[in-house]
Amino acid sequence: MKNFKWTALIVVCIAFAKANTLQAQENFKAIAHYIVQTKIDLKDDEDKEKEAKDEAEDARTSEIMAKLREAMAKGNQQEYVMEITPTESSYNKVVELAKPKKAGEISVSFTVNNGSTSSVYKDLKEQKYYKEDEIMGKEFLIVDDIPSYAWQPVNETKKIGNYTCYKATYTPVLTEEEKKEQEEKMEKASQGSLLAMIPEQDRTITAWYTPEIPISNGPGEYQGLPGLILEVQEANTVLLCTKIEINPEKDLDMKKPKSGKKINQKDFDELREKKMQERMERNGNKGFIITRTTSN
Template identity: 30%
Template structure:
């Protein structure tokens, strides 16, 4: 009888805690880049090291998830530091998400995106991955975490998951085989930008976007804690019976470093409302068209000029 009463008390306390829970979770995000294939053999190790150091502020960030039972907003912590102001850094930042608001009750996510100077607000449903909860457990800080995995499909226009292709020699081999299949000779129109060599022969310039590829799918690993009964997590991720404390996906690791909980209402969570509202599908179409335009401009060296949105 005493045991039965104790179980009821624990269950009631957990339910009551879940109804009123709110707080903030701080996450450290780190992304690695395979510098071995970056830039090919022509780039020196010293140059690769310098580029990696300049990219550090872009690849290592701190985020804050402010949440309650049904809502959350995930934002990058503001820092007074100078990162890469242009070139590769500016380009890759154009593919990074801004504030991400989730409403679990409505199954809605609102995501800010600034793409080449234009502000967008993506209105979409939360990606409910088919999580497979495992028996693996570990301690993350003072919390017991349980491992779960899922397969995430990647849109071909999502440059946030772009990664360097294999070595230059492998790419040349693939390009030669592809050209043979399509019966395209080097120097033909549409084959890219060309320059004449010392022998008067035309040399095909490689499209810089060919140095990157986007996987069709990736494996996502999450570690969640049932001790914080909120079905939420960093970024777009949710759907597990507890707050996600750690995420691993391709070359990115997101780890919770600090949690501040409260059983009070907490601060009001406001959904973002700036930017042209679009669906995820519409936004990906805009990105894809813009990337194709950039590739055409490269091939034609600006032929037709740069078009705006």
């Protein structure tokens, strides 16, 4: 174990030295492609399942409940592209064309907000990130400091593609405010059968990074390791780099977001939570998006 610690320390030092050298090369650029997969495994609770069925008013409601279960178990997969230079990066979702649906067909989807599922621009010189987001149609420009992660090295390596990757973990500590919010959410979840069946998740974030690409950066808000982060696992979400283009011939198209009312992340999250609660109380949506296709 002592030998590994010394080896890990040497690797980290060499990687940071390479990172400093590479980041001094202004012409370096790369494009990384990521797949983000989110799945939610429901707890097996027969009482709550029976309760959910009893609450169903008709066959159509039962069908919607079944679709919700199916969507959560199947998961939600999205593709992202990250453009990288030594001083900035841009991580954005690949927009897909909507698939045609039959008239009367019910479509159910869900969204998860975390560090790997938000489109984000990072200014590494200023250590700031910029995101455009909206709440019920109103646009916001989120500007805040890039989060600092107290990564802990783990005695594990693996290959991702052709790159040797090292494992690191980070477990965020709940603040008193977050503990209070968690208690409130658990209390509200107990009133909705599906949300109550979602088990509590381990808060540990696991990252795999490669010193072979010595840029201290990663997808979404993640960064702070001596190499590019190629894989992240956070709660129900797994993020994996599937392709990297080093110094591609085409020019990068990174643009710092500018549209929307400027706000920091904390204030934006609080406002969004408030509006979501208002919406849930108004129509009982529970955070899921349900659409029904109608004929023209």
